[in-house]
Amino acid sequence: MAVIKATDNDFNEILSSNEKVVVKYYADWCGNCRLFSPKFKRLSDDELFANTAFVDVNAENSPEARKMAGVTNLPFFAVFKGGQLLDTVAASKEEAVRNLILKLDA
Template sequence: MAVIKATDSDFASILKSNQHVVVKYFADWCGNCRLFSPKFKRLSEDEHFATVTFVDVNAETSPEARKMAGVTNLPFFAVFKNGNLVDTVAASKEEAVRTLIHKLV
């Protein structure tokens, strides 16, 4: 599944219309964020996570979406179930993100 790019204008509706959502918060200046992008795309294509919606949010241009997860560092990942925040992790290790996603499936 493709990674959805979201902004403040559509973030809440994406959370409402998808039961399981993992969000990667990034900034254009963040080198680790750019390095993690191919890993996030690969995770989105993993059949184990077929029921999970993968979303990218620019933390600098979407302050409301950032507040919903309490973003403290970048890259920052959050999982939402039925629109509610389940857990977060600030990491650039794929295993940490995989563990976070497993809280949904």
């Protein structure tokens, strides 16, 4: 599945139209964010996560979306279920993000 680019304008709509959502918060200047992009895309293509929407949010341009997850560091990942924040992790390791996404099915 393609990674959806979101802004404050459409973030709530994406949360309400998808039961399970994982969000990667990034900034253009963040090297670790850029390095994680191919891993995030690979996770989005994983059959295990076929019913999960993968969303990219530029944390600098979307303060409301950033506030909803309490972003403290970049890259920062959050999972939402039924529009509600379930959990977050600030990490650059694929395993940490995979474990976060698996919480959506717990």
